[in-house]
Amino acid sequence: MQYTLFIQGSPFSSKACHSAYRFAQALLNSTQHSIEGVFFYEDSVLIANALMQPPRDEANISILWQELAKQHSINLYVCIAAALRRGVINESEMVRHELTQHSLAEGFQLEGLGTLVHLINNSHKTITFR
Amino acid sequence: MTSLLVHISSSPFTSLSAKEGLDIALVMATFEQAVDLYLSGPALSILQVNQAPSLLHGKNLSKALPSLELYDIENVYVCKEDISHLNKTQLNIWDGVHFLDSQQWQQKLQSYQHILRF
Numbered sequence: 150m151q152y153t154l155f156i157q158g159s160p161f162s163s164k165a166c167h168s169a170y171r172f173a174q175a176l177l178n179s180t181q182h183s184i185e186g187v188f189f190y191e192d193s194v195l196i197a198n199a200l201m202q203p204p205r206d207e208a209n210i211s212i213l214w215q216e217l218a219k220q221h222s223i224n225l226y227v228c229i230a231a232a233l234r235r236g237v238i239n240e241s242e243m244v245r246h247e248l249t250q251h252s253l254a255e256g257f258q259l260e261g262l263g264t265l266v267h268l269i270n271n272s273h274k275t276i277t278f279r
Numbered sequence: 280m281t282s283l284l285v286h287i288s289s290s291p292f293t294s295l296s297a298k299e300g301l302d303i304a305l306v307m308a309t310f311e312q313a314v315d316l317y318l319s320g321p322a323l324s325i326l327q328v329n330q331a332p333s334l335l336h337g338k339n340l341s342k343a344l345p346s347l348e349l350y351d352i353e354n355v356y357v358c359k360e361d362i363s364h365l366n367k368t369q370l371n372i373w374d375g376v377h378f379l380d381s382q383q384w385q386q387k388l389q390s391y392q393h394i395l396r397f
Contacts, residue, residue: 157397190299190303191295191299230302231299262303262307263310265303266306266307269312270312274393275395279396
C-alpha cells in the first residue's frame with residue numbers, strides 16, 4: 150500500500166515528527182508498503198531549520214529524517230507558505246525576499262500545497278501526525 | 280475521484296491551525312479535488328458572522344465562508360449536538376452550513392478516503 154505522511158506537530162512541543170519517523174521506519178521495513186512522500190505543514194516545518202542545535206545527548210529528529218530519506222530515496226516536502234512565515238528559507242526565497250541568509254536544512258525541499266494534492270492522489274492512505 | 284475531508288476543530292484565535300486548515304481546503308478545491316469541510320468545537324466560532332477580530336487576534340476567517348462556493352466547496356458540515364451546546368441567543372451563524380445529527384455524521388465520516396484534521 151502507498152502512504153502519504155502528513156506531519157503537522159512541532160518537533161519541540163509535540164512528538165508528531167518522532168512518531169511519524171517511527172511509523173516510516175515500520176513501513177519501510179515491510180515489503181507490502183511504501184511511502185509516496187512526506188509533507189511537513191504547520192509547526193512541523195521547523196524541523197527543516199538548518200540552524201537548530203539540539204543538545205548532544207538528545208535525538209536530532211531533523212538529522213534522523215534526513216538520513217532515513219536519503220537511505221530510502223524518499224522526498225521530504227516542506228510547505229513553502231508555512232515555512233516562510235516561520236523563517237525556514239531556501240536560497241531562491243532568500244533572493245526573492247531580499248534577505249541575507251537562508252536556513253533550509255539539507256534533504257528538505259520547499260513545495261506548494263499542489264505537491265500535497267499530488268501525493269494524496271497517488272496514495273491509498275494519508276496518515277496525519279499532529 | 281479522491282474524496283477528502285478537512286476537519287477543523289481548533290479555535291481561529293488561539294493558533295494558526297484553523298487558518299492553515301482552511302488554506303489546504305481552498306488549495307485542494309483549486310486543484311479540482313472534492314473537498315468537504317467539517318467544523319467542530321472551538322472552530323465553530325469561524326461560523327459566527329459579524330465578528331470583527333483585530334490584526335492581533337488573527338484573520339477574520341468568517342469572511343472566507345461566502346467564497347467557498349466559488350471554489351466548489353459546497354459541503355460545510357456541523358453536528359447539531361455541537362451547536363446545541365452554544366449560547367443560541369448570542370449566535371449568528373453563517374447560513375451556508377449543513378447540520379447533521381451525530382448518526383448521519385458517523386456515516387458520512389466513513390465515506391472519506393482521506394481526512395486532514397486541524
